[in-house]
Amino acid sequence: MNSNRKIIPVILSGGSGTRLWPLSRKSYPKQYLSLSQNTEKSMLQLTLERLEGLKDIDEPIVVCNEDHRFILAEQLREINVSAKSILLEPFGKNTAPAIAISALKALESEEEPILLILPADHDIKNKEKFLEAIS
Secondary structure, three states: OOOOOOEEEEEEEOOOOOOOOOOOEOOEOHHHOOOOOOOOOOHHHHHHHOOOOOOOEOOOEEEEEHHHHHHHHHHHHHOOOOOOEEEEEOOOOOHHHHHHHHHHHHHOOOOOOEEEEEEOOOOOOOHHHHHHHHO
16 A cells, blocks of 8 residues: 555444434434443444554544534544544435545545445454454
8 A cells, every 4th residue: 555545434323223222212323332341432432443553544534413423522532533524414324325425525635545434333353353354
């Protein structure tokens, strides 16, 4: 990889809060919950921390529902992560449109961006294998 190019993580943090009811709610979907017995960090926070140690990584672009912008901002602050951009959806548009708008946003700062698309609600047990696969 060209040493000037960085991987831009795109964190998909939308969601309606209906799949894990009653734990998650429309106002607080699962990606903002701590579902691990080993930590109090949310799934979103664990997704971002999972990238630590990856070479050539840029600040993330995060896509979330407009209603969750303050939860998202607080959770980023708690783990000292600055976002390259936070894209707010007025209502859920699903994965493909979220990726498309993120790609357009990335093109504003880089001619040929490399995007790493990461849903914020996945549980990945083996961080080393995950980072190896990305590398």
